[in-house]
Amino acid sequence: MKSAVKIAFLSALFAMCCISGNARAYEYQGIDIRGFISQGYLQSTDNNFFAETKDGTSQFNEAGINFSAEVSDRLRLGVQFLSRDLGTIGNNEVILDWAIADYHFRDWLGLTVGNMKFVHGLYNETRDLDMVRTFILMPQSVYIEAWREAISSIQGAGLYGDLGLSDMGSLSYDLQYGTVNLDSDKGAARLLEDQWPFKEMGLLVDVDRINVDYTYAGSIRWITNLEGLILGCSTWGYQFEADATTLLDTARVPGELRQALAAGDAAFAGLIGSLDDYGTRIILSPSEFGVEAVSYTASMEFMWRNLVFAAEYMRTTYNIEFRNSPLFTTLEPVLSQSGVAVQDGTIKVDRFSSAGYYTSLAYRFTPWFELGTYYSVYYANEDDKDGKKRVAKGLDAQEHRGWLKDIALTTRFDVNENWIIKLEAHKMDGTAILLGADNPVPEDPAEDRYEEDWYLFAAKVTFHF
Amino acid sequence: MKLRSIPLIAHIVLACMVLSVFGGFIFPAGHAASEVMVVANDSVPVESLSRDAVQEIFLGRKTRWSDGQKIVLATLKEGDDHRDFLRMYVGKTPHQFQNYWKSQVFTGRGKAPDAFTSPDELAEFVANTPGAIGYLPQRAYQNQLKILMIE
Structure with missing residues (x-):
């Protein structure tokens, strides 16, 4: 079924590309049809960036087609299908990117229902649209690739509008509330697995299912009367639960944990299931994650002729808890020695x-050439910018997992x-956002899993109409 | 560095940058500003607009005239008149304006304005479409159009 959808999607996109033949949308009986196809290539040194980029990969693409129509003066309907791939994320499955019914009561009040693009910062809504920006990869400090699908679109309802402020410019606002479908095989799940704090002890998790309780997002943009200057702030929040298979990597269990498991043998007897496919991992009782995340972003964009300057700051606060009563109760003596408190199996x-x-900063020199640069800094924990605490706690083996400067x-x-x-070329310092799933533990224990200083190169070709 | 091809890629990027930077000097964009006037359909219930209002209209932030009639945008596809109008009244370059509307369309936020190859086509569209507003060089003005004063 999925392959049939993919074939239908690609056929429609290809047909539209051929028919339209120029940059204008194709229009059929009042329905505007537009689309794009991007194909990229990524090559990195030392670390894998969300795909097997050390070997060079072309698993980096996006394609979309949208249909929209104005049913009446105030009512607009639209739908966009999207397919994308970045290593193991996306895999070119065709998804409903957005599908909306939009009723515009007044300039200061509109209502959107359906699956709408998620507001966050200046550019989140357009991050799938390679043709409207200078850069191939968005700055990872504010537009983290692993969170991309989680904050791509929101199913629910939203209010929006534009308010005139007379001599002070105007104000645009968006309020959204709803939920998000998160797949267990995409970036958010991989990120969650990386947050699991017992990896270095040989305890691993594989997220099976994510159930989002609620999501909200809000954004205000002040279009100031200083020409070209926009100031904005936005926020979003998430609450979700995740179920995960817990695995014990018998080859990596340190001695003290091995002793604790042996001592707790009787309690553990019923937990140990079967050896998995690799033969070295034992499946334990399932774990649950409870996650609350709240994010705030401050934004500024200044356009002056062919120059565009942008700056954004984002802070996301997490409340995370892990539940696995049989396992944590058994390991409580070991965990308490590491300063980890277990309460009611949580x-x-x-x-x-x-x-x-x-x-x-981006500058368009000619109608056909633009040059851009950015400097992006991200800290996984703002109270541990040098990564020393996370190493001391055993969350990671290398301090530079605490930051990424690009x-x-x-x-x-x-x-x-x-x-x-x-x-595009990136000079990277740090490895904060990289996923363990893409950078496995080397077989040689003397070899580092991640390298602090590394480079990433990207090339991309986009066709759109 | 483990990657043999890095020097090659870096050289390609550098070469493209140098070529294009020189391209910027070889093909400068400057020219004398043309005289562009803002015109509207006879049904439009205003005689003048502020510059900010023109900007809000052409960026889709103001969508209705004072009598509730829907505003219909008409733009030129390219050319000096198009560029001058955008620079003077919208505060964007043609590329920025195009990107703005692509963003609106591809995120479900709006419908791109009708764009015309020639001022004559645009004039005819505005003259025959209630609520329409557009811009023209003075030489392409037609009698049935209403000229809006920009304050």
């Missing part, structure tokens, strides 16, 4: 906040109205 992680910011340089070439080519 471990609550101390509330922590990640934080990041970037500044970017200097990016991009060239964009608009070949014509439909075709865009981009080349």
Whole structure:
């Protein structure tokens, strides 16, 4: 069924590309049809960036097609299908990116219901649209790739509008409430698995299911009367539960944990299921995650002629708890020695906040060439910027997992109205957002799992109409 | 560094940048500003607009005239008149304006304005479409259009 949907999607997109033939939308009986296809290539040194980029990968693409129509003066309907791939994320499954019914009562009040794009920062709504920005990869401090699908669109209802402020410019606002479908095989699940604090002890998790209780998002943008200057702030919040298979990697269990498991043998007898496919991992009682996340972003964009300057700061606070009563009760003596408190079979992680910011500059020299650069800084825990605490707690073996500093340089070439080519280079310091799933533990214990200083190169070609 | 191809990629990027930067000097964008006037359909219930109002209208933030009639946008597809109008009244370059509307369309927030290849086509559309507003070089003005004063 999925392959049939994929074939239908690609066929429709290909047909529209052929029919439209230029940058204008194709229109059929009042329905506007637009689309895009992007194909990229990623190559990195030392670390894998969300795919097997050390070997070079072309598993990096996006394609979308949308249909929209104005049913009446005030009512608009639209739908967009999207397919994307980044390593193990997306895998070119065709998803409903957004599908909305929008009723515009007044300029200061509109209502949108359905599956709408998620407001966050200046550019989250357009992050799938390679053709409207300078850069290939968004600054990871504010637009983290692993969170992308989690804050891509929201199913529910939203209010929006524009308010005139006379001599002070105008104000645009968006309020959204609803839920999100999160797949267990995408970025958010992988990120969650990386948050599991017992990896270095040989205890691993594989997220099977995520159930989002609620999501909300809000954004205000002040279009100031200083020409080209926009100031904004936005917030979003999440609450969800996740079920995960718990695995014991018998090859990596340290001696003290091995002793604790042996001592707790009787209690453990009923927990140990079967050896998994690898033969070295034992399936234990299932674990549950409870996650609350609240994020705030402050934004600024200034356009002056062909120059665009942007800066954003984002802070996300997490409340995470892990539940696995039989396992944690058995391991309580070992965990308490490491300063981890178990209460009623639950471990609550101390509330922590990640934080990041970037500044970017882009200049269009000619109608066909644009040059852009940004500097982006991200800290996984703003109270542990040097990563020493996370190593001391055993969350990671390397301190540079605590930060990521990225200097990016991009060239964009608009070949014509439909075709865009981009080349981009990143000099990275730190490994904070990289996923363990993409960077497995090396077989040689003397070899480091991650390298602190590394480079990432990206190339992308986009066609749109 | 483990990757052999890095120097090659870095050289390609550098070469493209240098070529394009020189391209920027070789093909400068400057020219004398043309005289662009804002025009509307006869049904439009205003005689003048502020510059901010023009900007709000062409960015889709103001969608109705004072009598409740829907505002219908008409733009030129390209050219000096298009560029001058956007610079003077909207505060964007043609590329920025195009990107703005692509963002609106591809996120479900709006319908892109009708764009015309020639001022004559635009004039005809505005003249025959209730609520329409557009812009023209003075040479393309037609009698049935209402000229809006910009304050």
